[in-house]
Amino acid sequence: MDTKKAGFNSKLIHAGGIEDALGSAVTPIYQTSTFRFKDADHGARCFSGEEKGYIYTRLGNPTIEDLENTLAELENGYGAVVTASGMAAVNTVYLAFLGAGSHMVSHNSVYGPSRGVMEKLYPNFGVESTYVDCTDPANIEKAIRSNSKLLYLETPANPTMGITDIAKAVEIAHQHGMLVCVDNTFCSPYIQKPLDLGADIVLHSMTKFINGHADIVGGCVVTRNKELYDKVAYVMKNVGFNMDPHQAWLTRRGLKTLSIRIERAQENARKVAAFLEKHPKIEWILYPGLESHPQYELAKKQMAGPGSMMSFGVKGGLKAGKTVMDNVHLALLAVSLGGIETLIQHPASMTHSKLSKEEREEAGITDGLVRLSVGIEDVEDIIADLDHALSLV
Numbered sequence: 084m085d086t087k088k089a090g091f092n093s094k095l096i097h098a099g100g101i102e103d104a105l106g107s108a109v110t111p112i113y114q115t116s117t118f119r120f121k122d123a124d125h126g127a128r129c130f131s132g133e134e135k136g137y138i139y140t141r142l143g144n145p146t147i148e149d150l151e152n153t154l155a156e157l158e159n160g161y162g163a164v165v166t167a168s169g170m171a172a173v174n175t176v177y178l179a180f181l182g183a184g185s186h187m188v189s190h191n192s193v194y195g196p197s198r199g200v201m202e203k204l205y206p207n208f209g210v211e212s213t214y215v216d217c218t219d220p221a222n223i224e225k226a227i228r229s230n231s232k233l234l235y236l237e238t239p240a241n242p243t244m245g246i247t248d249i250a251k252a253v254e255i256a257h258q259h260g261m262l263v264c265v266d267n268t269f270c271s272p273y274i275q276k277p278l279d280l281g282a283d284i285v286l287h288s289m290t291k292f293i294n295g296h297a298d299i300v301g302g303c304v305v306t307r308n309k310e311l312y313d314k315v316a317y318v319m320k321n322v323g324f325n326m327d328p329h330q331a332w333l334t335r336r337g338l339k340t341l342s343i344r345i346e347r348a349q350e351n352a353r354k355v356a357a358f359l360e361k362h363p364k365i366e367w368i369l370y371p372g373l374e375s376h377p378q379y380e381l382a383k384k385q386m387a388g389p390g391s392m393m394s395f396g397v398k399g400g401l402k403a404g405k406t407v408m409d410n411v412h413l414a415l416l417a418v419s420l421g422g423i424e425t426l427i428q429h430p431a432s433m434t435h436s437k438l439s440k441e442e443r444e445e446a447g448i449t450d451g452l453v454r455l456s457v458g459i460e461d462v463e464d465i466i467a468d469l470d471h472a473l474s475l476v
């Protein structure tokens with residue numbers, strides 16, 4: 084079925100465009116490393132690009148392509164590449180668009196390793212970076228230098244839930260000839276479509292909402308046009324960031340239920356956030372669906388819903404937060420997010436522990452911050468679990 088003009092939910096189920104010869108309802112797992120040519124000339128034509136054909140799984144595979152085609156359609160992009168992890172997607176973008184003498188501007192609170200690798204590894208290759216609070220567009224403008232090539236955003240940011248105005252940031256970056264990449268992991272294309280807001284590149288850790296079942300690690304990069312697609316495809320294929328066909332198949336299966344998973348998790352999250360906001364032992368909470376969120380209006384404008392991620396502080400700081408994390412029973416004390424199960428974790432000692440204390444504090448990742456990814460369980464059970472843990476503080 085041609086799903087180009089179909090609605091989002093129909094795309095989730097039917098997009099991909101790979102049909103197998105036996106008419107299977109679901110694109111099969113082509114668990115093969117290599118593909119047989121009909122004859123030597125056919126092989127040569129496949130390599131020259133004269134004829135479209137599969138050659139070798141790192142360069143292309145029907146199960147992987149089915150997932151890539153679907154992601155490109157969902158994000159309204161030209162094309163997508165999928166990668167072995169979200170970090171492989173992040174590094175695909177860095178390698179494709181940065182090099183010796185170039186400079187990147189980014190938000191100070193992004194996923195820890197996305198910043199860590201840029202500050203630790205990329206200076207070895209002559210790449211510079213500046214991290215500022217991009218929720219204030221004036222800071223982006225101030226950080227731009229004559230050699231700035233890429234504005235790398237993550238919104239809502241992990242784990243501070245800070246929201247950057249994508250359209251405004253794009254306007255500023257494009258005036259300076261920079262490309263804009265948005266890590267859309269916290270939203271998925273069901274909630275936010277950065278390319279529609281003017282961004283050039285969008286990426287995901289598909290480990291999270293896209294797959295949604297906490298059983299694979301994966302990533303993807305989607306681009307606005309062919310020129311950018313060719314650059315990310317070159318890196319993915321030649322650095323060898325490619326995804327395995329079985330992993331791609333599981334991800335494509337998980338993706339089919341994206342809308343209903345997100346709607347349910349979001350409905351639960353609204354209720355959990357309302358519960359936490361009025362709980363006497365909660366000091367503060369940041370959730371884009373609460374009017375108390377500093378960018379509540381922007382979230383309403385830019386996102387189709389507030390999602391299911393939030394962070395909060397318990398009165399009594401880190402010690403009190405640990406009491407909560409150590410006493411939940413339904414929520415898993417585990418990193419990752421965006422799955423069907425509720426997860427709770429402590430960024431300062433876990434996902435963002437490799438940043439310096441100063442970097443964390445400047446970014447708002449305080450020692451007392453607890454991050455919650457609300458799942459699709461019965462909301463009464465999630466609330467009772469948190470209520471019990473909070474009662475022990």
Ligand code: LCS
Nearest residue numbers: 168169170194268288290301418419434
């Ligand atoms: N981007 C964001 C926003 C992320 O949250 C993560 C992982 C990545 C990229 C990297 O993706 P991965 O390689 O893990 O698939 N975030 C994690 C987190 O917050 N807890 O555990 C992993």
